[in-house]
Amino acid sequence: MIYNIPYIAVVALIMIGLYAVVFKRNLIKIVIGILLIENGVNLFLITLAFRQDSIAPIYRGTGSRLMSLPVPHALTLTSIVIGVAVLALMLSLIIHIYRHYGTLDARKIGREEE
Amino acid sequence: MNIIDDIILHSPALIVAIPLLGAFLTPLISKINDKVRNVFVISIVLFTSAIVLLLANDIYSACGKIHTYVFGGTAAITEGGFAVRILFEVDGLNIFMAIITTILAISGVIYSWAFMKENTGLDKYYTLYLLMIAGMFGMILTGDMFNFFVFLEITSIASCALIAFWTSKGKAVDAGFKYIVISAIGALFILFAIAILYGQYNALNMAVLASNIQFSFLDKIALVILISGLAMKAGIVPMHMWLPDAYGRAPASVTLILVGVTQASLYGALRMIFTVYGGKLTTTINQIGDVNIDLNLLLGIFIVGLALVTIFIGVLMALKENNFKRMIAFAAVAEIGYIILAIGAALTTVFSATDPRTGIMALKGGIFHILNDALDIGLLFLVAGAIYYATKETSLNRLGGLARNMKYTTIFFLIGLLAVSGMPPMNGFASKLMIYESTYQVNPILSIIAILCSILLLAVFVKVFHSAFLGPKLPKFDNVKEVPKSMLLAMGIIACIIIFIGLFPDLVVNNIVQPAVNALTNNSNYINNVIGGI
Amino acid sequence: MIEIQDFLRTLGTNSGFWNPLVWGIIIVIALLIAYIIRGRGKKEYKKQTEQTKVFLSGNPELEKEEMHIKASNVYWGFMESFKWLYTGLEKMHTGNVSDYILWFVVVIGIFFIILGVI
Numbered sequence: 001m002i003y004n005i006p007y008i009a010v011v012a013l014i015m016i017g018l019y020a021v022v023f024k025r026n027l028i029k030i031v032i033g034i035l036l037i038e039n040g041v042n043l044f045l046i047t048l049a050f051r052q053d054s055i056a057p058i059y060r061g062t063g064s065r066l067m068s069l070p071v072p073h074a075l076t077l078t079s080i081v082i083g084v085a086v087l088a089l090m091l092s093l094i095i096h097i098y099r100h101y102g103t104l105d106a107r108k109i110g111r112e113e114e
Numbered sequence: 115m116n117i118i119d120d121i122i123l124h125s126p127a128l129i130v131a132i133p134l135l136g137a138f139l140t141p142l143i144s145k146i147n148d149k150v151r152n153v154f155v156i157s158i159v160l161f162t163s164a165i166v167l168l169l170a171n172d173i174y175s176a177c178g179k180i181h182t183y184v185f186g187g188t189a190a191i192t193e194g195g196f197a198v199r200i201l202f203e204v205d206g207l208n209i210f211m212a213i214i215t216t217i218l219a220i221s222g223v224i225y226s227w228a229f230m231k232e233n234t235g236l237d238k239y240y241t242l243y244l245l246m247i248a249g250m251f252g253m254i255l256t257g258d259m260f261n262f263f264v265f266l267e268i269t270s271i272a273s274c275a276l277i278a279f280w281t282s283k284g285k286a287v288d289a290g291f292k293y294i295v296i297s298a299i300g301a302l303f304i305l306f307a308i309a310i311l312y313g314q315y316n317a318l319n320m321a322v323l324a325s326n327i328q329f330s331f332l333d334k335i336a337l338v339i340l341i342s343g344l345a346m347k348a349g350i351v352p353m354h355m356w357l358p359d360a361y362g363r364a365p366a367s368v369t370l371i372l373v374g375v376t377q378a379s380l381y382g383a384l385r386m387i388f389t390v391y392g393g394k395l396t397t398t399i400n401q402i403g404d405v406n407i408d409l410n411l412l413l414g415i416f417i418v419g420l421a422l423v424t425i426f427i428g429v430l431m432a433l434k435e436n437n438f439k440r441m442i443a444f445a446a447v448a449e450i451g452y453i454i455l456a457i458g459a460a461l462t463t464v465f466s467a468t469d470p471r472t473g474i475m476a477l478k479g480g481i482f483h484i485l486n487d488a489l490d491i492g493l494l495f496l497v498a499g500a501i502y503y504a505t506k507e508t509s510l511n512r513l514g515g516l517a518r519n520m521k522y523t524t525i526f527f528l529i530g531l532l533a534v535s536g537m538p539p540m541n542g543f544a545s546k547l548m549i550y551e552s553t554y555q556v557n558p559i560l561s562i563i564a565i566l567c568s569i570l571l572l573a574v575f576v577k578v579f580h581s582a583f584l585g586p587k588l589p590k591f592d593n594v595k596e597v598p599k600s601m602l603l604a605m606g607i608i609a610c611i612i613i614f615i616g617l618f619p620d621l622v623v624n625n626i627v628q629p630a631v632n633a634l635t636n637n638s639n640y641i642n643n644v645i646g647g648i
Numbered sequence: 649m650i651e652i653q654d655f656l657r658t659l660g661t662n663s664g665f666w667n668p669l670v671w672g673i674i675i676v677i678a679l680l681i682a683y684i685i686r687g688r689g690k691k692e693y694k695k696q697t698e699q700t701k702v703f704l705s706g707n708p709e710l711e712k713e714e715m716h717i718k719a720s721n722v723y724w725g726f727m728e729s730f731k732w733l734y735t736g737l738e739k740m741h742t743g744n745v746s747d748y749i750l751w752f753v754v755v756i757g758i759f760f761i762i763l764g765v766i
Contacts (some may be wrong), residue, residue, distance in 0.1 A: 232675055621657070
């Protein structure tokens, strides 16, 4: 049971994030929702890397003890970096949107007329 | 070993590396001079294209040849059995998509010279442009799941910034924001699915995954998320709404590449279905009475359903739309619908033991239509951009009589019109004929709806032709001139290829499309070639 | 390598075929017939006379801007008869990014039910 808690946290994070993206009006809250989803996925990757009784692959000379494969950690690092880039881009676009429309309400902007 | 062999050996890495390097050199080069920068960018793209063509020549020289390039090693799997090395692999389908990207990239860069000339910040524009091209090549050539996600994100970040390039317009920024939200969430879900697959098989390599996959419950979840995420990026109804916003507001030269990006996502979905899950497509999921419900049947029916909705809504919305670029965007949605209609129809029949010919033909039509769709829709977007450049109008309600001033643009528009609505002798007809005939054998209703929507598509563009090009010369457009030569050249390149494919369809189908179809249907060849028969 | 006769080959589609060359010959014949028919017409057309002027059932000619039929009026009848469909489609395209994601979640749900439950 105790090993399943991270997975429950992953699902909870993704669900909360999706809720924020779908039902929140404020663009910044939508961005926060995306970040929550991203953190959930990153947590999932990190959790997958864990094997019972294994040690981190940075120690040497521990004899026959199991080491966990560091690939998921590398993936998570890459994913975090990409996430930061996306976050910066989204926030800068939000600044521009606020300058143009004077509001951050997702329902008041965006509809194409003509 | 001579230099050509060396280049071919390292070509998958070079195809991605050269535009990537060029992208970050562009700001430096543009300190010198605008002309030098333009020459630099086009030479980077032409150089990449030359390598793509060399590689294509190599791939097509032998039937079923797969070029595998492993970064930092020779074997895909390390000693100890960890399939974690990043590798690029090129088979018939990859090289087919790469050729499409090449055509779009060359004409896009040439078109940008004149089209974007008035804008500031062009060094950043070209940097992002090359990044987008590099990301697309990466998505197309990679054989690694996580690498696919990384290139997907590179492409979406670059294209989002380019969609919002005209930041002085609120709508453009808004469209960019929508695009980044959609692609970020889509990509995160794809990463989630990749993590599920990694957690089960300890592998990120597509070939290793394909050889190990069990189709357990978790695999089902991964398949659902992968296909939905990639379908959203490809703009399939009902997840298409970002597409008209983004296509309609981006500069026309960017929209051209965006068409390629959606098709790269579609390629990703194909790769996931046919290669990664290819070995398990014929698993029986359930039995109802005596009828076996196989995975390929279920998937095929679902995709056909999505395709019909996509074609129908795309065409109907295009008929109503009065903004030129948004209208073409909806037509692009409908065209994507034709591709996935063919793929869905192929999925239901291609694995049948008695008669796989229908399925193969449907698949051929679908793959062929990817090429035709990119060219036709791309040409129409370039024409829309040319009209915007000449008149600064986007609404069709305020246009009229332009054929009198813009002769060449009108001719190019006519070519695009005939091609996109599937009129002979343009390329769209050949692929649509294949789609109609093969879907008719699956179910006649499918092809009836497809033909009906194709006629509606013709009606859509006849409306554009009437309201923008025909009619009396409007006084406010008296001093409208033909667009500059570089834009005409870009449109001319695409128009020539359209006519060439239209006149010699069998040549293209036999030499380019057939290897792609073989690569899709024969996934054991893929697995054996990449991981060396484990 | 590619030979010259490869350019002329017919594209076979299981039950049909398509060859632009045949199509081209037929078009040329059709144009020829049309030209012959045209040549048998009357030659009473005179340039720069009353014949060439616009005739709108006796109504005066409008301004050029008004003469041109606008794009939104071209398929007016079609739009009018399918209004029930288009109001629904209009409502669907809200332009709100949250709704786009909602559709994504809905599609995932439907797909999952199809694949997981059936």
